[in-house]
Amino acid sequence: MEKFGWCFIGTGSIANTVAKELIKSDRSYIESVYNRTEEKGINFTKKYGGKYYNDPIKAMDSDKVSAVYISLTNDLHFEYALKAINLKKNVLLEKPFTINEKETIGLIEAAKKNGVYICEAMWTWFNDTAIKTKELIKEIGDIKQAKISFGFPIKSLSKKGRLWDIEKGGGALLDLGVYPIRYAYELFxxxxxxxxxxxxYKGIDTSDSLIFEYDGFxxxxxxxxxxxxxxxALVKGDKGEIKVPWFHCAHKVIHKANETKVYxxxxxxxxxxxxxxxxxxxxxxxxxxxVSLKSTLDIMRIMDEIRKQIGVIYIQDK
Ligand SMILES: NC(=O)c1ccc[n+]([C@@H]2O[C@H](COP(=O)([O-])OP(=O)(O)OC[C@H]3O[C@@H](n4cnc5c(N)ncnc54)[C@H](OP(=O)(O)O)[C@@H]3O)[C@@H](O)[C@H]2O)c1
Structure with a gap:
């Protein structure tokens, strides 16, 4: 089987989680790795393979790299994705794709100009459970009500992780909100x-209550x-309902119409x-x-609109 070499830019928490699954495939392997903190980068290569580079350009710029996976903090997505695109590399870029619509447009245009593939790593929508939900929703009649929630305490307010840092593109909306917003967008x-x-709190949103108004619900x-x-995620229609526990990483959909079925x-x-x-x-x-580029752009526009209403402004917006 033809092998597919990945360059990993960033070896933080999510890079470790995805690498564990990626190396189970016979086709995929990690060819090269860059991380700002060298020790973490080298430890990552010991666990999952690949050669460590202390320069992102050198890590990306090899014929053996078929695509670059970027999992840096949100504020760096645009900058590093652009470096990869300019090297004519295909890119899988972690969610949220960028900080705002303006940056998303910039990356889409650059990718088109350079003839490369680019995609938001919105992994929920690569999975069959989410795709099945979209199909099952057609069987519950006219939608009357929908509720989607996603929240957990990520770090105490006194500890300063990336989510609490406005300069790192922190906040609940960009980090967790992108999942329920995308879910509503895909369904409705x-x-x-x-x-x-x-x-x-200190310029970032820690909790958001959103009402998305649609025709009739x-x-x-x-x-x-x-x-x-x-x-x-709970959706009620006039002929049934759909419940998706742990919707962003779901393994099952409970579907009640004439009878209850579990996918x-x-x-x-x-x-x-x-x-x-x-x-x-x-x-x-x-x-x-x-996960089309149009969908990513639509989601960024929705998040920009929400941030405009609540007054969350990042440096990239100025
Ligand atoms: N798909 C998912 O399920 C999922 C889940 C969680 C997060 N994410 C997304 O993935 C991204 C990373 O999240 P994470 O939880 O993995 O974060 P993390 O553990 O804090 O890792 C952050 C990464 O960014 C690097 N970094 C930070 N500041 C940098 C700088 N100034 N220059 C160069 N590199 C820098 C860090 O390098 P050092 O090691 O040198 O600090 C590290 O590699 C975020 O965009 C997040 O929204 C996705």
Missing amino acids: GIPKNIKVSSKI NCEIKISITSILSEV KDNSLLYGKQFTRVEDEILSGKKESSY
């Missing part, structure tokens, strides 16, 4: 109107990085994203049919 499209109320979204909220899929979560992205790149595609 762009809302006609959005109402927002948020808790703000509202979707209520709750997000928090300080409180535990049950992670569930289950126990395949790898992140692994499927990498396999499907590789399939798309190998077949010559320049964008994903699972």
